Amino acid sequence: MLESSTNSPPERAGAASNIAAPNVPNVLLGLLEMGRRARTAASVDELAFMLVNGTHSLTPYRQAALWWSDSGVQALSGVVQPDQNAPYVDWLKRVFKAQANDAPTCARIDPRSLPEDLRNTWTEWLPAHGLWVPLAGQPDGALLLARDKEWTDSDLALLQEWSQIWLHAWRAKQAHAGRSTWREWLRAKDSRPIWYRRKTTWAVLASLLILFIPVRMSVLAAGEIVPAQPVVVRAPIEGVIERFDVQPNSTVQKGQALFGFDPVLIETRVNVARQSLETALAQYRQTSQMALSDPKFKIELASQAGSIEEKRAEFEYLKDQKKRATVKAPAEGIVLFDDPSSWVGKPVAIGERIMRIAKTGDTEVEAWLPISDAVDLAAGDSIVLYLQADPLVPVRAKLSFFSHDAVERPDGTYAYRIRGQLDPHQSPRVGLKGTAKLSGQWTVLGYWLLRRPIAVMRTTLGL
Numbered sequence: 001m002l003e004s005s006t007n008s009p010p011e012r013a014g015a016a017s018n019i020a021a022p023n024v025p026n027v028l029l030g031l032l033e034m035g036r037r038a039r040t041a042a043s044v045d046e047l048a049f050m051l052v053n054g055t056h057s058l059t060p061y062r063q064a065a066l067w068w069s070d071s072g073v074q075a076l077s078g079v080v081q082p083d084q085n086a087p088y089v090d091w092l093k094r095v096f097k098a099q100a101n102d103a104p105t106c107a108r109i110d111p112r113s114l115p116e117d118l119r120n121t122w123t124e125w126l127p128a129h130g131l132w133v134p135l136a137g138q139p140d141g142a143l144l145l146a147r148d149k150e151w152t153d154s155d156l157a158l159l160q161e162w163s164q165i166w167l168h169a170w171r172a173k174q175a176h177a178g179r180s181t182w183r184e185w186l187r188a189k190d191s192r193p194i195w196y197r198r199k200t201t202w203a204v205l206a207s208l209l210i211l212f213i214p215v216r217m218s219v220l221a222a223g224e225i226v227p228a229q230p231v232v233v234r235a236p237i238e239g240v241i242e243r244f245d246v247q248p249n250s251t252v253q254k255g256q257a258l259f260g261f262d263p264v265l266i267e268t269r270v271n272v273a274r275q276s277l278e279t280a281l282a283q284y285r286q287t288s289q290m291a292l293s294d295p296k297f298k299i300e301l302a303s304q305a306g307s308i309e310e311k312r313a314e315f316e317y318l319k320d321q322k323k324r325a326t327v328k329a330p331a332e333g334i335v336l337f338d339d340p341s342s343w344v345g346k347p348v349a350i351g352e353r354i355m356r357i358a359k360t361g362d363t364e365v366e367a368w369l370p371i372s373d374a375v376d377l378a379a380g381d382s383i384v385l386y387l388q389a390d391p392l393v394p395v396r397a398k399l400s401f402f403s404h405d406a407v408e409r410p411d412g413t414y415a416y417r418i419r420g421q422l423d424p425h426q427s428p429r430v431g432l433k434g435t436a437k438l439s440g441q442w443t444v445l446g447y448w449l450l451r452r453p454i455a456v457m458r459t460t461l462g463l
Helices: 010-039 044-057 087-100 116-125 153-191 199-211 263-293 295-323 445-460
Strands: 002-004 063-068 072-076 107-109 129-135 141-147 214-227 231-234 239-244 257-261 326-328 333-336 353-358 363-370 382-387 395-402 414-422 433-444
Touching (some): 010 044, 010 153, 044 063, 044 072, 044 141, 044 153, 063 087, 072 087, 087 116, 087 141, 129 153, 141 153, 214 382, 214 445, 257 353, 363 382, 363 395, 363 433, 433 445
Antiparallel strands (some): 002 107, 063 141, 107 129, 129 141, 214 363, 214 433, 239 257, 257 326, 333 353, 363 414, 382 433, 395 414
8 A cells, every 4th residue: 555665666766865965955954944943833733734834845745634533634735724524624534544554654655555435536636646644642643745746765754854843843732732721820820929919819809898898678669658647538328429529639628518419319318208207107196096996006006106216217317318418528638539520420338438638747658568579677767768750859757567468459469568657857748659768677788689689599499
């Protein structure tokens, strides 16, 4: 398969020597220059590029390829980065594997000795004359050169020497690359200042100290201004509301008319009760006259007298309801209720709440704290309400009530009801809404930042 330099005919060797003799000084200078470049190469990739491209300064060739047994084709002449999936590279891999066990020394390649599939396609990829230059090491490798002109013994000797020089530089650079990570780190570590004088040390310490800054544990919740002790106005009778004498959020005085019921239904009930009472009285008088002549009617007088009292009580009750058809304010303050048009014509039951009357200045903060944000709060903790109508002027209060059970909100979520007494110097209007900041116990900034992530990890992963 291979023709080594020792098996070349004497006359060919002599002819090659005679041809190369005049160029020996130039060749030696070129070999020295290539050795110097190999020693000063910055990386193994630069060495590989030099081998497949720079070797042309020592002896001409058309194509070159560098192969390693563990990583395959690493470098090709004229190519920056070989494509491992290219057909040419795949064909070269098979050629290198076929030659690896049969070429321990630098030798010519005879394409006729290759397997049939490689022998038939040799001319499609490479010139006629190939040269195998082994690179013994860990791992083993080889350099494949090809050109149209036959390789001489002087070429083999020169390339054998150059491959040893290059391989020595490659081994040194490969070993340095494996040790550079930790050795350079140790050297840099030795050259750096003492640990407590380094900027990175101070930066880490500053970050850790920031995490231990004391802060108040605080959460945000939806809040609004509500009356503290409102007077609830309920329907005193059963009927239909006919009119409203006041408007929402208006100020009323004690005894002022608020709203009235439809009098027709009430008057009808009073008339029916009056007729029932008069009928019972007439029947009683008739029975009394008949009892004078017939003693058996005296027995009915007692039952009829009881019926009369029952009818009279019902009549008096309905007359009293007629007086209460117009509902008056039990106290002075601001009336709070929905749109009057939604109440007019609506039948209401006895005791149904119609409106509330809040005393002027008797207001407090109400907030709804979600279950996921429930923190330990105590009476007297700070509440700051940032109103949507006036976010630049916060409303301050002190926590006075924290419900034990979560209440379902209109949106379907559950939250804890929280009440807070307002600062005496502040009296915002009832109904204003905003975001309440609830501040609890003191803690460190690190826990304040990581509380929610820790809670999520505990509830989802059980950590």
